[in-house]
Amino acid sequence: MQSEADYLAHYDPSRFPTPIVTVDSVLFTLYQQQLSLLLVKRANHPQQGYWGLPGGFIDLEQDDSTRATALRKLTEKTGVTPPWLEQLETFSGPHRDPRGWSLTTAWFALIAWADCQPHISTVTDAQWLPLSQLAHYDIAFDHRAIIDAALLRLRQKTMYSMLPVYCLPAEFTLSQLQDVIETILGHPVQRKSLIRRFDASEMFEETGEFIATGARKARLYRRKAGVDIHLFSRNLTGEMT
Amino acid sequence: MQSEADYLAHYDPSRFPTPIVTVDSVLFTLYQQQLSLLLVKRANHPQQGYWGLPGGFIDLEQDDSTRATALRKLTEKTGVTPPWLEQLETFSGPHRDPRGWSLTTAWFALIAWADCQPHISTVTDAQWLPLSQLAHYDIAFDHRAIIDAALLRLRQKTMYSMLPVYCLPAEFTLSQLQDVIETILGHPVQRKSLIRRFDASEMFEETGEFIATGARKARLYRRKAGVDIHLFSRNLTGEMT
DNA sequence: ATAATAGTGTCTTTTAGACAGTATCCC
DNA sequence: GGGATACTGTCTAAAAGACACTATTAT
Structure with missing residues (x-):
C-alpha cells in the first residue's frame, strides 16, 4: 500500500496528454455612445495578424488562479485593473485552436473608457472595437462566440x-x-x-x-x-x- | 517569416508548464424528500478513500468538449445521461490539488433518482449523499466549495x-x-x-x-x-x- | 360522512411602465 | 422668456402572495 506522500513524490504530470490551457477576457466599455470591446492584434502564430481577445497562458509561478491570469493580462494591455471582473464560461474542444485540443477560461470585465485610454493610446497592438464593427473583422479562434456569450451575459445582468x-x-x-x-x-x-x-x-x-x-x-x-x-x-x- | 503551417509542424505543447486539468460534476437528485448529490469514493491517490465529485481527466481522443467528459463520467457512474447538464464554473489554483497547479471545469446536473438507481445500487464506490449529511464527511480537494456553488446556482434558478x-x-x-x-x-x-x-x-x-x-x-x-x-x-x- | 389531498377564484401587494407635471439652467 | 435637460408625482398594469373556497377520493 503506497502512501499519498510516496505517490506525490513520484507523480509525473507529463505522463498524461493534456489540453492547451489559456485564459481570455472580454473587456467592454462605452466609448462615444457605443458599446466597445478591447481586441489585441496577435503578434505570433497561430492566427498571426488576426484580432483576438486579450489573454494568454497561465503563469504557474505568478498566478494563483485563472482570475489572476485574466487580471495580469488585462493590466498589461490597459495599464489599470477593471472594477468588474467575473468568470464567464470555459470553452473547449479539439478544433478551436489549430495546435490541438484546447481549453480557455473566459472572463468578462467592464471598465470606464477614460480610465484606460492614457495607456491604450500609446500602443498599436490593442484597440477598442465598437460592437457594430465586429462583423467586418477577422476574429481569432472561437473568440467571436466568446464575445457573443459575454454580450448575452451583459444584457441579462443589465436587466436585473x-x-x-x-x-x-x-x-x-x-x-x-x-x-x-x-x-x-x-x-x-x-x-x-x-x-x-x-x-x-x-x-x-x-x-x-x-x-x-x-x-x-x-x-x-x-x-x-x-x-x-x-x-x-x-x-x-x-x-x- | 515563418508560415502558420511551419509553426504548427514544429509546435511542441510540452514546452510550457501547464496545469493539471480535470472535469467534475455536481449531480443532484431528490431522494426521500431530501436533496442529495452523487459522490464517488476515490480509489486512487491523491485523497484516496475520501469522497469526491464524479469526474476525471479529459480523454483527448474521445471527448470533443469538457461537456463530453462530464457526460462520459456521469454515464459511467449512473448508467444513464442526465436530462439537465450545464456548466457551472471553473475552479483553479496552485493548492487545490496536492499534485500541483490545477484547474477543473465543474458541471451541474440534475436527474430523477429512480432513473439511475438500478445502476448505482450495483456499485459500492458511488452513493447518493443527502445534503444534510455533507458536513459529516471528508470531501476531497475543494469539492465542498464546488458543491456550495452548485447549490447556490440551483437555488437561484429555482426562483426564476x-x-x-x-x-x-x-x-x-x-x-x-x-x-x-x-x-x-x-x-x-x-x-x-x-x-x-x-x-x-x-x-x-x-x-x-x-x-x-x-x-x-x-x-x-x-x-x-x-x-x-x-x-x-x-x-x-x-x-x- | 370525514379527512386529506388536488385544484380554483379572487383580493391584496409589489414594482415596473406611462406620462404629465415641476425645477433648473443657459441663451 | 424659451427651450432643453433633470427630476418628481401619480396612475395603470402585470404578476406574485394570501387565503378561502370547491372537487375528488379512500376509508
Whole structure:
C-alpha cells in the first residue's frame, strides 16, 4: 500500500496528454455612445495578424488562479485593473485552436473608457472595437462566440442589476447611466424605473457636486465603498408602448 | 517569416508548464424528500478513500468538449445521461490539488433518482449523499466549495425557472414538483403561484393519466418534447406572512 | 360522512411602465 | 422668456402572495 506522500513524490504530470490551457477576457466599455470591446492584434502564430481577445497562458509561478491570469493580462494591455471582473464560461474542444485540443477560461470585465485610454493610446497592438464593427473583422479562434456569450451575459445582468455603472467613471450622472443601459439593451428604458432601482439598490451616494452636461445641471453620484452589487428580483423589460 | 503551417509542424505543447486539468460534476437528485448529490469514493491517490465529485481527466481522443467528459463520467457512474447538464464554473489554483497547479471545469446536473438507481445500487464506490449529511464527511480537494456553488446556482434558478422538474421522473404531478421546489428553497411556496408559472412556462403537457398519491388523484404531466426551459422575468420569493 | 389531498377564484401587494407635471439652467 | 435637460408625482398594469373556497377520493 503506497502512501499519498510516496505517490506525490513520484507523480509525473507529463505522463498524461493534456489540453492547451489559456485564459481570455472580454473587456467592454462605452466609448462615444457605443458599446466597445478591447481586441489585441496577435503578434505570433497561430492566427498571426488576426484580432483576438486579450489573454494568454497561465503563469504557474505568478498566478494563483485563472482570475489572476485574466487580471495580469488585462493590466498589461490597459495599464489599470477593471472594477468588474467575473468568470464567464470555459470553452473547449479539439478544433478551436489549430495546435490541438484546447481549453480557455473566459472572463468578462467592464471598465470606464477614460480610465484606460492614457495607456491604450500609446500602443498599436490593442484597440477598442465598437460592437457594430465586429462583423467586418477577422476574429481569432472561437473568440467571436466568446464575445457573443459575454454580450448575452451583459444584457441579462443589465436587466436585473446596476452592472453597467462599471462602464462609467467613478463619478457619474443618472443620465450617463441611463445612456449606457439603453446602449447595452438597444432600446430606451423608463427613467423613472431606473431612478427607483438606483435608489433601491443602495449602492450609490451623492458626491454633493453637480455637472453641466446639457441644460440643467445633473447630480453626481459615486459607488459607495465596499458595497456589493444589488440583484433585483424582477427584470427591467424596457418594453414601451 | 515563418508560415502558420511551419509553426504548427514544429509546435511542441510540452514546452510550457501547464496545469493539471480535470472535469467534475455536481449531480443532484431528490431522494426521500431530501436533496442529495452523487459522490464517488476515490480509489486512487491523491485523497484516496475520501469522497469526491464524479469526474476525471479529459480523454483527448474521445471527448470533443469538457461537456463530453462530464457526460462520459456521469454515464459511467449512473448508467444513464442526465436530462439537465450545464456548466457551472471553473475552479483553479496552485493548492487545490496536492499534485500541483490545477484547474477543473465543474458541471451541474440534475436527474430523477429512480432513473439511475438500478445502476448505482450495483456499485459500492458511488452513493447518493443527502445534503444534510455533507458536513459529516471528508470531501476531497475543494469539492465542498464546488458543491456550495452548485447549490447556490440551483437555488437561484429555482426562483426564476422550472429547473427542478429535471429532478423528477418523466411523468410527475404538480405536488411532486412543489415538493422538490420547497426542498430546494428550504421553505414553502404558494401553490397558486407555482401553478400560474407552470402554465405560463408552456413547457409541459398533460399525459391524460391520473395518479393516486394521497387522497384525490393528481393529474400527471410530462415535459413537451424539444421545448427549451422558460426563464421568468421575476423571482418566486416564497416569502410568506 | 370525514379527512386529506388536488385544484380554483379572487383580493391584496409589489414594482415596473406611462406620462404629465415641476425645477433648473443657459441663451 | 424659451427651450432643453433633470427630476418628481401619480396612475395603470402585470404578476406574485394570501387565503378561502370547491372537487375528488379512500376509508
